[in-house]
Amino acid sequence: MPRRKRLRKVVAPPGFKGYKPYGNSKHKKQHVELLYEEYEAIKLADYDFMNHLEASKIMGVSRPTFARIYQSARRKLANALVETREIRSVYGNAILEGAWHLCNDCHARFTIPDQMTNHACPICRSLETKSIKN
Amino acid sequence: MKTVITSKGNNLKAYFDPRFGRAGWFCVMDDASGKPTFIENEQAEATGGAGVKVAEKMVEIGVKKVISGDFGPKAKELLDKFNIQMVIISDDHQSIKEIVSRLTN
Numbered sequence: 001m002p003r004r005k006r007l008r009k010v011v012a013p014p015g016f017k018g019y020k021p022y023g024n025s026k027h028k029k030q031h032v033e034l035l036y037e038e039y040e041a042i043k044l045a046d047y048d049f050m051n052h053l054e055a056s057k058i059m060g061v062s063r064p065t066f067a068r069i070y071q072s073a074r075r076k077l078a079n080a081l082v083e084t085r086e087i088r089s090v091y092g093n094a095i096l097e098g099a100w101h102l103c104n105d106c107h108a109r110f111t112i113p114d115q116m117t118n119h120a121c122p123i124c125r126s127l128e129t130k131s132i133k134n
Numbered sequence: 135m136k137t138v139i140t141s142k143g144n145n146l147k148a149y150f151d152p153r154f155g156r157a158g159w160f161c162v163m164d165d166a167s168g169k170p171t172f173i174e175n176e177q178a179e180a181t182g183g184a185g186v187k188v189a190e191k192m193v194e195i196g197v198k199k200v201i202s203g204d205f206g207p208k209a210k211e212l213l214d215k216f217n218i219q220m221v222i223i224s225d226d227h228q229s230i231k232e233i234v235s236r237l238t239n
Contacts, residue, residue: 100222106236107224113217122199122221123236 007095008037008069009060018088019080032080035092038073045070104128137163137199137237138192141230144172150233152203152225155184161230162195163237170234185209192218201233 013036037059044055056066080087100109103121110122120127140157142149151157160173173195177184185205189212192200199219213220223233 109222111214111220113214113219115217116219122219123201123223 005093006061006065007093008040009058010036010040010094011058013094014039014089016089018086020086021080021084024084029083029085031086031088032076033090034073034076034087035090036094037069037092038076039089040094041066041070042073042077101129104130135165135199136195136197137165137201138197139163139230139233140200140202141172144174146170146231146234147229150203150223150225150228150230154200154202154205154209155186155188156180157188157202161234162197163234168238170230186212189213189218192216 014034018031040059041055044050044058045052048055050058052066052070053063055070056063059066059069061069077087079085100111101119101121102109103124103126105126105128106121106124108121108123112119119129121129139161140151140154141159141161142151142157144159146161148159151159156178157175158178160175162171162173163169164171175188177187180187186208189209192213193216197218199221200213201221201223203225204222205213205220210220
């Protein structure tokens with residue numbers, strides 16, 4: 001079994017659902033899925049001019065992992081530009097800061113403060129929770 | 135750890151109040167003693183800023199978890215800042231006792 005992917009912290013989700021090329025030939029191509037954490041990596045490294053170590057700390061991953069996310073993001077963008085593909089933003093393995101979580105068992109919604117390590121539902125202690133966008 | 139449940143009255147039989155800033159009472163459950171204490175909400179009839187003032191009160195009494203029906207944006211921001219966990223449950227005429235028993239089971 002592969003090692004599980006840690007959730008990457010995303011401060012602000014992208015303000016778009018996607019980008020479409022225009023002026024290109026009609027036939028439709030498969031779109032490129034840009035994950036939230038990849039968008040965040042591009043933003044931190046190339047918009048906020050942070051170095052990879054600082055950026056990795058913000059996202060709660062190691063520097064090499066950040067570099068991989070960033071590399072994947074750049075390649076996807078390049079691929080979309082060169083092959084005139086549509087870019088769509090997809091949730092991915094992100095955890096939104098200050099986001100709400102939903103318990104699948106008792107349907108309670110709750111936040112998990114930074115200092116809290118227990119991610120179970122505060123009402124029924126179920127671990128069947130998922131994060132929801134607010 | 136202290137948990138607050140918003141309540142319409144001052145005893146365990148009272149119903150859960152889905153409002154945060156303008157809830158009638160607050161049921162403070164202390165894990166250490168296991169006994170609930172009820173605090174009247176002075177902001178229940180306030181014309182404005184009730185959520186923020188109540189959030190400040192939560193910080194003051196050292197609450198770590200607040201259970202209510204919803205939180206306004208300003209109250210949410212403040213509670214987030216002080217690392218207080220917010221829990222939203224749906225209001226289906228539950229008494230405080232029922233919620234407390236769900237928490238302890």
